[in-house]
Amino acid sequence: MAGTPRGIAFTHHDWELACDNTRTCRAAGYQPLSNDGDDGDDRDDSNNGQEALPVSVQLTRQAGPNQPVRGELHIGHYGEETTDTFPARRSLTMLIDSRPVGDVAIAQGHWFEGLTPGQTDALLAALPHRSKIEFTDGKRTWKLSNRGAAAVLLKMDEFQGRLDTPGALVKKGRRDERDVLPAVPAPVVIAAGVPVDDSVQLSTPAMATLRKALVASVGDECPALSEPGESPDAIHVRRLSGTRLLASTTCWRGASTTAEAYWTINAAPPFAPRIVTTMGGEYSKGQIDASRWAGGFDCMHLDEWTWDGERFVQTKKGTTGMCRQIDMGGGWSLPVIVTDVRRSAVRP
Incomplete structure (x- = not known):
């Protein structure tokens, strides 16, 4: 394994990053836990004053020029209560600043689902800012925090050599996309x-x-x-x-x-x-x-x-x-x- 890149792990507020030795990076964000900062109180009026419902999104990107970002949604189901109250299949509407960005179908027993490329692009545009990101079935709302997302996405760009390129997630520029670091085979x-x-x-x-x-x-x-x-x-x-x-x-x-x-x-x-x-x-x-x-x-x-x-x-x-x-x-x-x-x- 000598000479292969070293992976990194980085956490900031409600977001974390893991990039492995092949230069593939995975960023994950969660519901807000803190009532300070941009996300405000972690209690949500749409959920009858209860703590924010557990939810996570993972963004995966392989190394190399022009690589897309793949988004996945995971609804928290750690406790028995979620299983008891969640129907066999439910369609959740993705909202960014209260604007619908398509639906995501979640089935009981299969609590995660891929986001469409359009939903992933909308999410990437919203995360570095103060945008409100939610998934709702009309009765309950799962709120995704953006605290820490900008720092995590910037770190992902840095690790993969994308800073100042058109494909960068945060700090875009005109540097040639061919300069992006290539993927490395697993040892x-x-x-x-x-x-x-x-x-x-x-x-x-x-x-x-x-x-x-x-x-x-x-x-x-x-x-x-x-x-x-x-x-x-x-x-x-x-x-x-x-x-x-x-x-x-x-x-x-x-x-x-x-x-x-x-x-x-x-x-x-x-x-x-x-x-x-x-x-x-x-x-x-x-x-x-x-x-x-x-x-x-x-x-x-x-x-x-x-x-x-x-x-x-x-x-x-x-x-x-x-x-x-x-x-x-x-x-x-x-x-x-x-x-x-x-x-x-x-x-x-």
């Missing part, structure tokens, strides 16, 4: 085969030596590691290859969650541990999944590492968007690292 990572029966049992002296080495490698980052183990196998060891092993153990404990630390080590002392992550979750067949809840149960961090025969390469990194009660687990996929993982043969 290919060959996942090395690992033994099917990968469990390794170390002797008691070797395990004690390993524990000391692991503690020294992370210091205070893993308080649970320094505590006495509850059983002899508190540190789990698995075989990756003839000379390399994977060691893991509980790193820290929270009120409702725990995190595992993972290291690659030599198959025999000196173990020379190299930390992969202190925020791990599960390991399976050469892959470490470190996905975890970010707040409640409506947003997540997404992280993954894959063994390539020499080291663990991070093959996924991103989030599912802000914790705004859009959906269980989050409203979108907003990666900053994407890869093309291909499997090699499994070792016996």
Whole structure:
């Protein structure tokens, strides 16, 4: 993955941006939460004085000259109430400053739908300004905040090299569109085969030596590691290859969650541990999944590492968007690292 662009993440008020290492960018905006600034109070008279209904829009643009922006609408349905009151299918009218800009059909169980190119263009024209953006069924209204949108769209243009070009979303100019940065293919990572029966049992002296080495490698980052183990196998060891092993153990404990630390080590002392992550979750067949809840149960961090025969390469990194009660687990996929993982043969 050396030489590929680095993805970025950026958040400003009610909008966020994730651009990945292929230079694809995804911006997401949400209902207002704050009663200061351009959006005014987050309570909406059209919804009988209740807090703004959860809603999100994602704008996706690939890198390269003359690339269009694709818009999607996602109606929040995190709680039971929305499902109970929402009919099987409902048509929502998109409004910009009270002017209709076409309808969007939303079906229960399929809570997101693409916007037409015309609706997306109207939205892009309205977002950098004080325009009022709404979706309504005549009884209830979902209000989309524009606080932070201008900064996020400007950052998207900057990352993709579009500033001062005709295709820029905010700062348009006459610079040649051919100067826009090109798209980059996702890096290919060959996942090395690992033994099917990968469990390794170390002797008691070797395990004690390993524990000391692991503690020294992370210091205070893993308080649970320094505590006495509850059983002899508190540190789990698995075989990756003839000379390399994977060691893991509980790193820290929270009120409702725990995190595992993972290291690659030599198959025999000196173990020379190299930390992969202190925020791990599960390991399976050469892959470490470190996905975890970010707040409640409506947003997540997404992280993954894959063994390539020499080291663990991070093959996924991103989030599912802000914790705004859009959906269980989050409203979108907003990666900053994407890869093309291909499997090699499994070792016996």
